[in-house]
Amino acid sequence: MAANGNGEVAVNGNGAAAAARKQKGTLPSITTSDKHHHEVCHDMSAPTVKAQTIDELHSLQKKKSAPNTPIKGIQGTFAALPEEERQKQQLQSISASLASLTRGSGPKVVKGDPANKNQTNQKVHQHHVAAPTISASDSSLKFTHVLYNLSPAELYEQAIHYEKGSFITSTGALATLSGAKTGRAPRDKRVVKDDVTGKELWWGKGSPNIEMDEQTFLVNRERAVDYLNSLDKVFVNDQFLNWDPENRIKVRIVSARAYHSLFMHNMCIRPTPEELEEFGTPDFTIYNAGQFPCNRYTHYMTSSTSIDLNLARSEMVILGTQYAGEMKKGLFSVMHYLMPKRRILSLHSGCNMGKDGDVALFFGLSGTGKTTLSTDPNRYLIGDDEHCWAETGVSNIEGGCYAKCIDLSREKEPDIWNAIKFGTVLENVVFEEHTREVDYADKSVTENTRASYPIEYIPNAKIPCVGPHPKNVILLACDAFGVLPPVSKLNLAQTMYHFISGYTALVAGTEEGVKEPRATFSACFGAAFIMMHPTKYAAMLAEKMLKHGATGWLVNTGWSGGSYGSGSRIKLAYTRKIIDAIHSGSLLKAEYRKTEVFGLEIPTEVEGVPSEILDPVNTWSNKLGYNDTLMKLAGLFKNNFETFTDHMIGKDNELTEEILAAGPNF
Ligand SMILES: Nc1ncnc2c1ncn2[C@@H]1O[C@H](COP(=O)(O)OP(=O)(O)O)[C@@H](O)[C@H]1O
Ligand SMILES: C=C(OP(=O)(O)O)C(=O)O
Numbered sequence: 001m002a003a004n005g006n007g008e009v010a011v012n013g014n015g016a017a018a019a020a021r022k023q024k025g026t027l028p029s030i031t032t033s034d035k036h037h038h039e040v041c042h043d044m045s046a047p048t049v050k051a052q053t054i055d056e057l058h059s060l061q062k063k064k065s066a067p068n069t070p071i072k073g074i075q076g077t078f079a080a081l082p083e084e085e086r087q088k089q090q091l092q093s094i095s096a097s098l099a100s101l102t103r104g105s106g107p108k109v110v111k112g113d114p115a116n117k118n119q120t121n122q123k124v125h126q127h128h129v130a131a132p133t134i135s136a137s138d139s140s141l142k143f144t145h146v147l148y149n150l151s152p153a154e155l156y157e158q159a160i161h162y163e164k165g166s167f168i169t170s171t172g173a174l175a176t177l178s179g180a181k182t183g184r185a186p187r188d189k190r191v192v193k194d195d196v197t198g199k200e201l202w203w204g205k206g207s208p209n210i211e212m213d214e215q216t217f218l219v220n221r222e223r224a225v226d227y228l229n230s231l232d233k234v235f236v237n238d239q240f241l242n243w244d245p246e247n248r249i250k251v252r253i254v255s256a257r258a259y260h261s262l263f264m265h266n267m268c269i270r271p272t273p274e275e276l277e278e279f280g281t282p283d284f285t286i287y288n289a290g291q292f293p294c295n296r297y298t299h300y301m302t303s304s305t306s307i308d309l310n311l312a313r314s315e316m317v318i319l320g321t322q323y324a325g326e327m328k329k330g331l332f333s334v335m336h337y338l339m340p341k342r343r344i345l346s347l348h349s350g351c352n353m354g355k356d357g358d359v360a361l362f363f364g365l366s367g368t369g370k371t372t373l374s375t376d377p378n379r380y381l382i383g384d385d386e387h388c389w390a391e392t393g394v395s396n397i398e399g400g401c402y403a404k405c406i407d408l409s410r411e412k413e414p415d416i417w418n419a420i421k422f423g424t425v426l427e428n429v430v431f432e433e434h435t436r437e438v439d440y441a442d443k444s445v446t447e448n449t450r451a452s453y454p455i456e457y458i459p460n461a462k463i464p465c466v467g468p469h470p471k472n473v474i475l476l477a478c479d480a481f482g483v484l485p486p487v488s489k490l491n492l493a494q495t496m497y498h499f500i501s502g503y504t505a506l507v508a509g510t511e512e513g514v515k516e517p518r519a520t521f522s523a524c525f526g527a528a529f530i531m532m533h534p535t536k537y538a539a540m541l542a543e544k545m546l547k548h549g550a551t552g553w554l555v556n557t558g559w560s561g562g563s564y565g566s567g568s569r570i571k572l573a574y575t576r577k578i579i580d581a582i583h584s585g586s587l588l589k590a591e592y593r594k595t596e597v598f599g600l601e602i603p604t605e606v607e608g609v610p611s612e613i614l615d616p617v618n619t620w621s622n623k624l625g626y627n628d629t630l631m632k633l634a635g636l637f638k639n640n641f642e643t644f645t646d647h648m649i650g651k652d653n654e655l656t657e658e659i660l661a662a663g664p665n666f
């Protein structure tokens, strides 16, 4: 019953009784019918339920969404097929994905949760394919239940019901644990070396591609597939990568945890119902059997973890790690192979766009600020981590963001804070037992706490996530030595030098007594993900920057006033002012002077930033210490670059000389 504005109760149906009750101030009357007929009381105020049994009642709670959208034309593999036939082909495709390579045929797959078997309304919607079974093992007798492209709500229920450590936080996010691994395991990532990849990829010193042979890949694949088929149910996500419609890749992720399925739902591009109908067979498949270890007796295996990439088969197998970032970055590696083949440059960078269409790229290693600085309330977010630069402009590879949560604050990063709501996966955070309020400062599980959310959770996301050619290319380095200037303008050769170097220095970790920053050089600011030699990507970047007139910048988001231990991290507010000045074009017009050793052009003034911090030497009280540290870092740069000196970049190798000269001089 509804009260109107005057505080009166509407008189309709049982409202009359209530109105009378209100006047008398008595309890509602219960009229007992003729004692002779029934020994029951009737509360006349309740309408009757439209179900005869509890099961029926529960079946009313869920309605099947409107029949699938009308099929337009014969665009895709499965389009223009009767619904029944389409469903059958889809299951056949999933069965083929899950097929053991030794037993020949795929498992019998059935759609839906095995726990719902008894629900009559669900049964109606179950379809299954009984693959022809020749072998006589027990595995051929069972069904593999497939939970296909479930919604976030369904995945929440699966996670909370079946996965220990899954909880809803006070803001509605799904908190979960990634298990023993809370970060990526680059030393356990292997790539199949065959005749083709042996020639095409980067192998050897510095390369992230640790070789394995085809046979070993198949052993691990079989191990993963058998594990997945032995489960009650598996999750299957069919999604896309790359917002550039011409270069979109179809990916299938088969996994055992709702956590993994929701993570990829957020991180990949979500197909519309129409697109899903026309999905057909995937271009690339991930088998995530992360709970199950690899076999140490298997050739090449050096730990219980193995992440295996087979480009010829377009497959990836994950054993022995549940860290979800492995899937996201695994697919990124694949894009670093596929895209350059199409003359498209893949970039480990964030990307945003101003109101006037000016695009900026933010390169940088983990923790340098790609996500934080590309998520800018004054600009459109194109993406926070993985992009492509094609002839037509830039496009995000992903459909979501993966932000660090450690010490997250509403004041400093409001957009990320507000994105942590229903649908967001929160990895490895600690929360208050009763209120479920997350303590973002708590590092009990790991320092690498993370939030994965769909990009549209950021209010000013640019959807579709594409943009014109970049105007600014910002290289981020978190220099814990505290000697790189907060901002420097780079010429093209310097941009290439710093891009190939891929420098950052973070503090070694949380352990006590660790005072020395650790320098990391990671070619193209993402050596863990590139597949070909760094100079290949660098040459493409140089060509594109030159063609489109983009300006390069080096921004230190790390220490000022001394190294880690004596100085402090540059205030995020100052870095944001610097970035604002780059975007607006005002920094391009500033007055510059050149630093010694690194030969960097530094501005004398940036609006909103104290001028004295722009040259780091001013911020160090110990000038000798500054000089020593500067020379030490310059030496590390020089050492690192030696591996690249014998590679040619540009026509007739002309860029190579210039790039070499653009490094530190001492
Ligand atoms: N001056 C600064 N610039 C950028 N980030 C900063 C700065 N000071 C502190 N931070 C913090 O450093 C982290 C940067 O991480 P993130 O943006 O996730 O990096 P990436 O996406 O490159 O891995 C964030 O937690 C951010 O709050
Ligand atoms: C997911 C990752 O990305 P980043 O730390 O660059 O945000 C990662 O490196 O594991």
Ligand SMILES: [Ca+2]
Residues within 6 Å of the ligand: 370, 371, 384, 385, 402, 403, 404
């Ligand atoms: Ca990030």
Ligand SMILES: [Mn+2]
Residues within 6 Å of the ligand: 365, 366, 370, 385
């Ligand atoms: Mn990243």
